[in-house]
Amino acid sequence: MTTLTTDGWIEEIPGLEIELLGNGNVRLTEKADFEGESWVDVHPIHVRFIAEKLGLLPTRTACDAQGLIDLRSEVEGLQRCMKWVQAQADSLHKMLSKANDRHDHELYPEVYSALELLNFCDFQIDAFEKTGIWAAERQSEPASSPSKGQAWAWQQPLEKSSTKFLLMAMAHLAGDSERCSASVQELADKTSQDRKTVLEGLKRLSDAGLIVDTGERSGATKSVAVYWLATDLNYEPPKTGQLNFEGEDK
Known part of the structure; x- marks a missing residue:
């Protein structure tokens, strides 16, 4: 039977109690007929390792782990770009709205398009904020600005x-x-x-x-x-090398 707790849950089976702790670990408590109990806390990584050894989950290779790291990096990069696009869309919408007011609403289609872009950015960012990666990033890092x-x-x-x-x-x-x-x-x-x-x-x-x-x-x-x-006009690149527009080096 499963019982919900403040931090997680407790599952009781004959002779054993399994409890999900607030720190994410799993506590296994042996229930004995005699006085006293013995218990051990198991990290989620250990749980996965056991599941892999029992064939309940596919074994994760180093390549798989690197793939997850790369995916996380790409997602985080996309999140930062989306926030930057949102800021640009908001600035564009405000600028067009002011110009539209001065020109007797002649720019209404442009204002509407900018608003739609801003709404789209807001929707996507709201979706990102519901993911663990975005939430963790917001807690550990200040908002990113474009390079x-x-x-x-x-x-x-x-x-x-x-x-x-x-x-x-x-x-x-x-x-x-x-x-x-x-x-x-x-x-x-x-x-x-x-x-x-x-x-x-x-x-x-x-x-x-x-x-x-x-x-x-x-x-x-x-x-x-x-x-x-060429963001720095004082930069002097090496004289060797030539840009080849056939897709190969010259």
């Missing part, structure tokens, strides 16, 4: 939206380092663009002086170009 590269990329007056999106993606991948190491295929996957569009976008960004090939190469085969985002 220098992301803020800079957002302000660049690019004509094509696909090129602007590519620059934003590169800034996101670069983080605070302002150096983006990503293959053409990875950029295509991140932006949902085909390789040709990405290559064209890279050339536009290079011609505009917004990205620079550092000459460095990364990856297992040392064939992935490392780009510098």
